[in-house]
Structures are given as C-alpha cells and as structure tokens.
Amino acid sequence: MEYTRQEMMAIATGREIRDGDLCVFGVGLSMLAGFFALAYHAPNAKSMTEGGIYGATPVGGLPWGIEDNRISANATCFTNAIDALGFLVASGKCDLGIIGAAQVDRFGNVNTTGFWPGPDRAAYRAPKTRLNGSGGANDIASGCKRVVIMMAHEQKRFSEQIDYLTTPGFLTGGNARAKYNFVGGGPVAIVTTLGILRPDPLTKEFMLDSYYPFSSIEEIKANTGWDLKISPTVSITPEPTEGELKALRAVDATGMLKRK
Amino acid sequence: MQNKLTTLQEAVSRYTRDGMLYASGAALPVGSDSVVFGKEMVRQGRKNLHYLAHCCSQQVNLFCATGTCDKIEGGFSGLEVYGFASGVRRACESGAVLWEDYSNLSMPLRFLGAALGWPFVPTTVNIGTDIQHRSAFNPEEYPCKSKIPQIVDPFTGKIYGALPVAKPELAVIHVTMADVEGNAIILGTEWSRFELARAADKVILQTDFLVDTDCMRQYPNLVRIPDLLVEAVIPWQLGAWPQCSVGVYDSDQEHMFAMNKMLSTPEGTEEFLQKYVHSWHTHEEYLALIGKEKIDSIMNNATTHLMDPYRKWIKSDTEIKVLMKESKFA
Numbered sequence: 054m055e056y057t058r059q060e061m062m063a064i065a066t067g068r069e070i071r072d073g074d075l076c077v078f079g080v081g082l083s084m085l086a087g088f089f090a091l092a093y094h095a096p097n098a099k100s101m102t103e104g105g106i107y108g109a110t111p112v113g114g115l116p117w118g119i120e121d122n123r124i125s126a127n128a129t130c131f132t133n134a135i136d137a138l139g140f141l142v143a144s145g146k147c148d149l150g151i152i153g154a155a156q157v158d159r160f161g162n163v164n165t166t167g168f169w170p171g172p173d174r175a176a177y178r179a180p181k182t183r184l185n186g187s188g189g190a191n192d193i194a195s196g197c198k199r200v201v202i203m204m205a206h207e208q209k210r211f212s213e214q215i216d217y218l219t220t221p222g223f224l225t226g227g228n229a230r231a232k233y234n235f236v237g238g239g240p241v242a243i244v245t246t247l248g249i250l251r252p253d254p255l256t257k258e259f260m261l262d263s264y265y266p267f268s269s270i271e272e273i274k275a276n277t278g279w280d281l282k283i284s285p286t287v288s289i290t291p292e293p294t295e296g297e298l299k300a301l302r303a304v305d306a307t308g309m310l311k312r313k
Numbered sequence: 314m315q316n317k318l319t320t321l322q323e324a325v326s327r328y329t330r331d332g333m334l335y336a337s338g339a340a341l342p343v344g345s346d347s348v349v350f351g352k353e354m355v356r357q358g359r360k361n362l363h364y365l366a367h368c369c370s371q372q373v374n375l376f377c378a379t380g381t382c383d384k385i386e387g388g389f390s391g392l393e394v395y396g397f398a399s400g401v402r403r404a405c406e407s408g409a410v411l412w413e414d415y416s417n418l419s420m421p422l423r424f425l426g427a428a429l430g431w432p433f434v435p436t437t438v439n440i441g442t443d444i445q446h447r448s449a450f451n452p453e454e455y456p457c458k459s460k461i462p463q464i465v466d467p468f469t470g471k472i473y474g475a476l477p478v479a480k481p482e483l484a485v486i487h488v489t490m491a492d493v494e495g496n497a498i499i500l501g502t503e504w505s506r507f508e509l510a511r512a513a514d515k516v517i518l519q520t521d522f523l524v525d526t527d528c529m530r531q532y533p534n535l536v537r538i539p540d541l542l543v544e545a546v547i548p549w550q551l552g553a554w555p556q557c558s559v560g561v562y563d564s565d566q567e568h569m570f571a572m573n574k575m576l577s578t579p580e581g582t583e584e585f586l587q588k589y590v591h592s593w594h595t596h597e598e599y600l601a602l603i604g605k606e607k608i609d610s611i612m613n614n615a616t617t618h619l620m621d622p623y624r625k626w627i628k629s630d631t632e633i634k635v636l637m638k639e640s641k642f643a
Contacts, residue, residue, distance in 0.1 A: 080393045103417055104341050104502035112615045117557075117564050118343030118393035120502045125559045126615035133503045134367070135425065138418035143437055166414060166443070167405075178452060183405040183412070185391035187444060188368075192418035195438040218443040219414075233441040234471045 056293050058246040059310040061265050063089060064293045064301055066151060066203045066244045074098045074148040077137065077193055080119045083151035083203050084111070085305050093300035101141065103189035105132035114307030138189050142196040145236040150193035154204045155184050156215040159258050159279050160229075161222025161240035163202060164215040165190060190220040199241045206245035211277040223257035247273045249290060250281075258282065263290040314526075316493040318633075318640040319545045322594075324517055325353045327642075328483055328544065335382075336365040336424075336479075336513060337372055338486030338506040342392050343564050345501065345553035346370035347485040347519045349599070352590050355379050365479050367420040367505045369398050371556060371572055377404035378576040379586065384450070385410060386479065388417040395569045399577035411449040413460075415439065419476055421505035426478035428511035433475040435464065440474040484513035487553050488538065489560055490623060491520040493636055495543025496529040496536045500619050501559025503537055510538045521561050523548040523633050528626035545642070548633050549596060554603060554611075560619035562611040565603075 056064075063082060067090035070076060076098055078087035084102075088110055091098050101107045102119035108129030116123040125131070141147050156164035165187065167180030194200050202222075204210060222240050223230055230239055239257070243250040248264035260282040264273055266289060274281050293301070301310070319327075329335070339346030351372035354362075362382035366373045368389040376382040378400030390405070390412060392398050404410035415423070419439050426434035439445055439461055446456035461474040486506050488497035497518055499506060510516050518538070523546075529536050551558075555565035555572060572589070575581035593599045600608065628636065637643065 102502075104344075104504055106502055115394060117395060117566070117569075118341055120341040120344040120504065120559070121557050122559055122563045122614045122616045125501050125619075131500070131502050131559075133507055134417055134421045134505050135508065139422070143418060162442075179406055179408040181406065183390065183397075183402045185369075185397065186387065186389050186412070186414050187416035187439075188389040188391075189417040191416040191442060191444060192438045195440075217447070221442050224441055230441075232472065234437070234473065235441075236437055 054295050054298050056298055057311055058267070059312065060298065060301060061293060062203060062244055062246050063310050064297050065249055065290055066201055067093070069201045069242055069244070070095045070098055070149055072097045075141070075146060076100050076149045076151070077103055077142060077147055077197065079152045079188070079190060079193070081115070081153060082309060083153055084119070085115060085301070085310060086203060087151055088304045089301040092304055093297055101137055103134065103137050103193070105134060105137040111304065115305065115309045138192045142192055143236060145196060145198070147197045149199045149201065150197035151201045151203055152190040152193055152220065154202050154210070156210050156212045157202060157204065157243060158212055158215045158222070160224060160226045161202060161243060161252060161259055162215060162218050162224060163190065163194070163220040163222065164217045166217040166219045169216045187219050194220045194222070194237065194240065195235050196237045198238050200237065200239060202240050202243045204243070204245055206247040206273065206276050208276050208278050211279065213279045223252065226257045227255070247276060251284070260284045261287055263288045265290050266292050314494060316636060316640045317495050317543060317546045318493050318637050319547055319642045321350065321353045321547055321549060323642060324545050324547055325350065325357050328515060328517060329354055329359055331359055332361045332363070334365065334482045335362045336481035336484040336509060337370070338484055338509050339368060339370050340502050340504045342369045342389065343395065343556055344504070345487040345558040346372050346556055347487045347552065348372045348554065348556060349549055349552040350485045350519050350547070351375055355381050355586070356590050365481050368417065369401060374398040374400040374573065374576055377401045377410050378582045380409065383410055384413070386413040386415060388415050388420040392569070392573060395573060399573050400582070403577065413449045414444050416444060420479070421508055423476050423479035424505055424508040424512040426476065427480035428508050431478060433477060436461065436474045436476045445474060479512060481513045483515045483517065484509050485517045485519060486510060486538065487558070488518050488520045489558060490522040490524045490528065491518050491546050492524055492526040492529055493546060494526065494540035495538070495546050496526065496540045497538040498532065498535045498623070499537060507537050510542050515544045516542050517545045517547065518543055519547045519549055519552045521550050521552060521558050523628040523636070524623060524626040525628065528623055551600065551603060551608065560616050563614040565607060565611050
C-alpha cells in the first residue's frame with residue numbers, strides 16, 4: 054500500500070507506545086499517532102489530554118483542539134489542567150508523552166516559542182516570528198517517563214543552536230537533567246518525516262537510529278543542521294503494514310496525514 | 314437569595330477599567346472562553362490591560378490586534394489546529410505586546426497559589442529552560458533570576474523553582490450553565506476555571522444557559538463555581554462563539570479561520586470591528602449576526618447528549634427577561 058511521509062512518521066511514533074502505557078498526546082498530528090496506537094497494537098494503553106479529558110477517542114477526524122467537541126463526545130471523565138498535567142504528569146505517573154517541535158537541537162531540546170535570528174540570543178527582545186510557546190510540552194517533557202518528539206525533518210528545524218529553549222530535552226547533554234531533579238526521563242526518540250533519532254546512552258546526543266524505506270542516511274544528514282552521528286546499529290524502519298495503515302486512516306478521518 | 318443577572322454592557326462598564334489585571338476563564342484556545350465579554354470590552358474602548366491568559370483564545374487574539382492589552386502572561390499563544398494566532402503574532406513581533414511565557418501547568422499553579430494565599434508556588438516544571446531564563450518584562454536580565462527564581466528544597470537541599478502567584482483583579486469566566494445567584498456547572502474540561510475563580514478578586518460569569526437553582530440542588534457535586542465567589546451573571550447563549558462550548562455548540566470552523574485572517578492586518582482588524590464588534594447590541598442582533606443556518610449547524614454536534622440531564626431547568630428567553638428585571642442591578 055502507498056503511504057505518505059507523514060503517515061510513516063505517525064505510525065513510527067505510534068509504535069513507541071506500549072500496551073498499558075498511560076499517555077498524553079499534544080494537539081494536532083501527534084494525537085493521530087497516539088490514537089492509531091490505541092486502535093492497533095496498544096488496546097490497553099490509556100490516553101488523556103492535557104486539558105483533563107480521559108477515555109475519549111476522536112469523533113469525526115482530527116480534533117481542532119485538545120478540548121473540543123470531537124475529543125469530548127465520548128469521554129469518560131472531564132477534569133482540569135492541574136489534574137492532567139500536575140497530578141498525572143508532574144507526579145511521574147504518565148508513561149509517555151508525544152510533543153511537536155519547531156526547532157530541536159542535538160540533545161533533544163525543543164523550541165516552540167519563536168525565532169530570534171542573529172547572534173544576540175541572550176536578552177529578550179521582540180521575536181522575528183512568534184510561535185505558540187510551550188503549551189503543555191514543557192510540563193510533559195519535565196514529568197513523563199518517556200517523551201517522543203514528532204516533527205518534519207528539515208535542516209532549519211534541526212538546529213545547531215535553537216533560538217529559545219522552550220522544552221527540556223537533555224539540556225547540555227550527559228546527566229545535565231540531574232541538576233534540575235526532573236521527574237521524567239527525557240526524550241527517547243525524535244521521529245521525523247525521514248527517520249528516527251535516539252539518544253546515545255551516555256552523552257545523550259541524538260543519533261540516527263533508523264531511516265525509512267524511502268529515505269537515506271545521506272538525505273537525513275543533509276537535512277540536519279548539526280553533524281549527525283549515525284548509530285553503529287542503524288537500520289531501515291519497517292514499512293507500515295496494511296493493518297497499521299488501515300488503523301491510522303480510520304483515526305485520521307479528515308486525511309490530515311495524507312497531505313504530501 | 315440574590316439575583317445577580319446583568320447585561321454585557323453593564324458588567325463591562327461597572328467592573329472593568331483601563332490598565333487592570335484581567336483574566337478570562339476558558340477551556341484552552343479553541344474551547345469556551347468569555348469571547349463575547351471581550352468584544353464588549355473592545356467596544357467600550359478598554360486599553361492597556363495586563364492579561365493573565367492561561368492560553369490564547371480569540372479573545373486574546375482580538376485584544377492583541379486592537380491594542381486592548383499590552384502585557385500578557387500565558388502558557389500558549391496559538392489557536393491549536395486553527396493555526397498561529399495572527400493578532401498575537403503581529404503584536405508580539407512589533408513589540409506592542411509583551412508576552413511573558415509560562416506553560417500550561419505553571420499558569421494554573423500560579424492561580425492555585427493565589428487562591429491559597431501562598432507567597433509563591435514551588436515548581437518542578439519550566440526550570441532549566443528559557444521560560445525560566447528569559448523574561449519579556451525584564452529583558453535586560455539574562456539569565457533572569459527574578460521570574461522563576463531558583464529555590465532550595467529545605468528538606469532535601471535539591472534545587473527547584475519558585476513561581477510567582479497570579480491574582481487577577483477580575484476573572485470573567487465562561488460556563489455552560491448558571492443560576493441567577495452564580496452557581497455554575499461547566500461541561501467539558503474546566504481547564505483552570507476552578508482555581509481561577511478562587512484566585513481572582515472578583516468573578517463574573519458569562520453563561521450559555523440560565524437554569525433554575527433546582528438544577529444545582531440536583532447536581533451539587535458538579536457545581537465547581539459556587540455563588541459566593543460570583544459578583545454578576547451574564548446570560549448570553551453562544552458567548553464563546555466562534556469557539557466551542559462542549560455539550561452546546563461546536564467551534565465555527567469558517568469563522569475561526571476568517572476571524573484569524575482579518576486580525577492579521579490593521580485593515581482587516583478594522584473590518585472585523587465594524588462587522589462583528591460594533592454592529593450589534595442586543596442578544597437577538599448577536600444571534601442574527603451569526604445566522605440561523607450557522608447556529609443550527611454548530612449546535613448539531615456529537616456532544617449534545619451531555620446537556621440532556623439539565624434541559625428541564627433551562628430558563629426561556631421570556632423567563633430570562635422577567636428575571637433580569639428582578640436583579641439587584643436592575
């Protein structure tokens with residue numbers, strides 16, 4: 054079966070979810086990846102939104118927001134932000150979070166706040182481009198046991214130096230997270246439209262772990278803004294199966310991932 | 314019993330002023346925010362608001378586009394799947410609005426701290442990032458030590474952060490249903506409206522439905538905002554439009570995009586003001602502006618069953634008119 058890069062990314066992201074995980078999905082495409090996993094290989098995983106909507110599956114396509122009617126129609130529980138992001142995420146109870154990124158660096162630190170081009174990054178000044186800010190991403194990356202970053206693989210997004218550190222990955226690498234006593238373990242994968250990056254166990258620098266049947270190591274290196282290291286065990290990511298694609302497309306009823 | 318019903322116009326004129334520390338109560342960017350109250354504030358020409366916005370919404374977007382606020386503290390500045398908020402972007406990029414970044418957990422924790430009368434809130438989030446190190450309000454201080462100062466856990470010696478509490482002078486909160494005294498039930502996520510209602514000096518409710526107090530007596534566990542916190546109640550169905558109110562109406566996809574597009578330029582913003590802010594006064598005129606066909610379409614959605622238990626207590630337009638005359642504000 055034919056599939057798009059975005060569908061490959063969503064399926065590869067969904068495969069990170071293990072049956073029985075408690076998961077929190079960010080707004081947009083990461084929600085499709087998550088609900089695909091619940092529908093296909095992780096029926097006992099539990100999902101929530103950071104808004105405090107539990108037990109729901111989207112009705113009628115990708116929800117416009119993580120609180121809207123499409124994700125509220127069949128919920129079993131509504132609470133609030135402190136419950137979802139606090140009692141369940143900041144506490145360390147949540148197994149897995151999926152977040153997006155505008156920019157990411159080699160240690161999995163994420164910028165979703167804005168672009169401040171030029172050398173003077175230190176002091177705050179009006180951004181050249183204002184983006185969305187953290188939302189719940191900072192909280193998810195601080196508290197969840199595992200975090201998956203899902204994003205388009207473009208050189209400007211995979212940056213030697215991100216413009217603003219919105220959401221903590223491994224900060225300066227190694228055991229830098231320990232200084233802040235973060236509850237969660239940090240990002241386990243950056244799943245992109247070209248491949249999957251995973252952190253070196255010691256340095257925490259992200260390396261290419263696998264690439265897709267339609268991409269290559271060269272293409273991925275050319276689209277990464279730092280000198281990307283290649284894992285000695287680099288492999289080809291298994292193609293989406295027919296079952297996976299059918300399950301994903303049932304969740305993606307409005308075809309958001311079919312766009313090329 | 315105190316009947317606190319009031320009109321949009323009266324509430325804005327009585328309870329808001331230029332430069333105030335204002336908050337609106339919402340369910341994330343696309344969900345139910347007090348959007349119509351914000352439009353009335355714009356119409357009455359409020360300026361220089363300091364806005365505590367847990368998340369962006371079309372109210373925040375409108376305030377930014379129209380120069381109604383110049384400072385915002387918030388956790389998220391977009392409109393989710395509807396895209397970047399164009400009014401917010403324009404104002405932040407020009408420097409007209411300073412957006413002090415927090416996150417979707419740290420904002421409600423700051424409300425909770427204010428609600429409890431705490432001096433600050435210890436935090437395990439936002440630390441170690443530019444949310445802690447950079448401040449739009451103190452741009453020269455880098456890395457910033459005064460926004461989320463580092464603190465030492467007195468029990469373990471470990472390093473954490475201290476969030477400043479957020480105590481608005483006024484919170485205007487959208488709810489699904491309320492009685493004349495201000496007891497309120499929210500359908501869908503309450504997001505941060507529970508703690509916001511307790512953090513603010515004053516609370517005003519904007520409600521889709523006015524219901525009899527018997528409804529609250531039937532479901533007292535669901536009344537998350539009790540009357541004793543509330544100054545005034547504005548019955549205004551579809552007050553969150555074009556955003557959604559779970560159980561009642563869906564977001565208006567066409568208008569969400571159109572509004573955001575108009576707010577992307579000064580000319581478009583002027584057009585928006587003429588068409589959607591200055592063109593109506595009464596609730597009937599407001600509904601006519603949205604249009605019957607659109608209203609039918611957004612009210613026909615997958616969540617309407619959530620309202621079923623409450624329908625028998627809903628007050629009709631005629632009953633609301635009578636009750637308005639019995640209000641303490643009348």
